[in-house]
Amino acid sequence: MGITERKEREKAEMRRRIVDAAIKMFVEDGYEKVSIRNIADKIEYSPATIYLYYKDKDQLLYDVQSEAFATLASEFILKINADDPFKRLEQLAIAYLDFAREYPELYDLMFIIKAPMNAVMKEEKWENGDPSYDRLYHLMQECIDKKLVRFKDATIGTLSVWAFGHGFVSLHLRGRCAKVANVPEEDMPAVITEAVKEYLRMIKA
Known part of the structure; x- marks a missing residue:
């Protein structure tokens, strides 16, 4: 191995x-405890x-975010296996909630906390989210092609399904759902899962 290869x-x-x-x-320890100094220690x-x-914490967190998306991709590979495209859409949604x-x-780092996105503010594309988004988009397109969903446009369908699931998850993670809906905190995961399944039934052709 040469010097250049060893250094790389x-x-x-x-x-x-x-x-x-x-x-x-x-x-x-959570986002607040993550610092360059603490990591160095x-x-x-x-x-x-x-x-x-890394020039700063945001750039480092962008790489951490990339690893998080790789973990989500592994979950998708493990849990999405049905022959029927619409069933795979449901499996993807449940895997996302899980x-x-x-x-x-x-999840906070991937979809809520702004810090890692500061590293790509001047870039044209947010590449970390591409594999997960593409997985949902292509699955939505397959469902549209086979007339399994009410959507006619894959982009609108993809964003709608994603936004519905994310909305519930983010409200739950921030402690909003259980308080407003007067539902015991321990029951919220089941409530969210059923709500997403009901939404999928509503968009089914």
């Missing part, structure tokens, strides 16, 4: 250590070392 491998390994430490800290390096790889319940901190 060492850089990749260090970036991996930084991101792994950030993910662990984010999940265990965790991996026993100086903050200056981390700044060689992910939000299992990884609420990561």
Whole structure:
């Protein structure tokens, strides 16, 4: 292995250590506790070392967000397996809700907290969300092609389904649903799941 290849491998390994430490800290301690200094302490390096790889916390959190989307993609692969496209649409929606319940901190980073998006404010595209969005979009297009849903436009259908699920999840994560609806907190996951299923029944052709 040449010097250049070895340096690139060492850089990749260090970036991996930084991101792994950030993910662990984010999940265990929350967004407010994640800082360049705390991460540096965790991996026993100086903050200056981390700044060689990331210009600020937002850029680092963007990579953490990317890892979170990879986890969601794995959930989709594991749980979406039906032959019928509409059934797969339902499986995707339930997998999305399950992910939000299992990884609420990561969901926050992916869809609610603004910080990682600051790293791409000047970019034309938000690439971290592409695989998940594309999965839903292509599935929606397949349902439209086979006349399984009421939507005629895949973009409108995709955004509608996503927004409906996200709305419920974000309200629940912020403690709004249970208080307003006067539903016990422990019952909210089942309520949200049933509401999403009912919405899917409403859009079925």
